[in-house]
Amino acid sequence: MPLYMDVHALSESVAMDDVAQAHAADLRAQAPHDVQFLRYWVAESEGRIFCLVDAPSAEAVNDVHEQAHGLVADEVYSVKEGV
Structure with a gap:
């Protein structure tokens, strides 16, 4: 599954x-x-939160945020993990 x-x-x-x-x-x-x-x-002081998520789509990531607490992400990026 893609990583976001x-x-x-x-x-x-x-x-x-x-x-x-x-x-x-x-x-x-x-x-x-x-x-x-x-x-x-x-x-904390900048008011920025970053979440790493395994999901079928960027929309699914924000669907969970919306359902859970209403704070949808401003940006969602497809990423690949490096070492």
């Missing part, structure tokens, strides 16, 4: 604890969409 990196660009800073809660909601909502959220990173 999504980017959430919030208009204010974001707390790691809040992102952890949103990620937990994504994990609860992912199975019906055949999506697996793998990891996430947070730039």
Whole structure:
């Protein structure tokens, strides 16, 4: 399945604890969409969140975000993992 990196660009800073809660909601909502959220990173003071996701499409990634908590990504990129 393709691998995606999504980017959430919030208009204010974001707390790691809040992102952890949103990620937990994504994990609860992912199975019906055949999506697996793998990891996430947070730039708290910049209000940026990055999610690495195994999914059938970019649309499926945002479908899970929409269902789980309503914070859809501003950008979703198809990526390949390197070493």
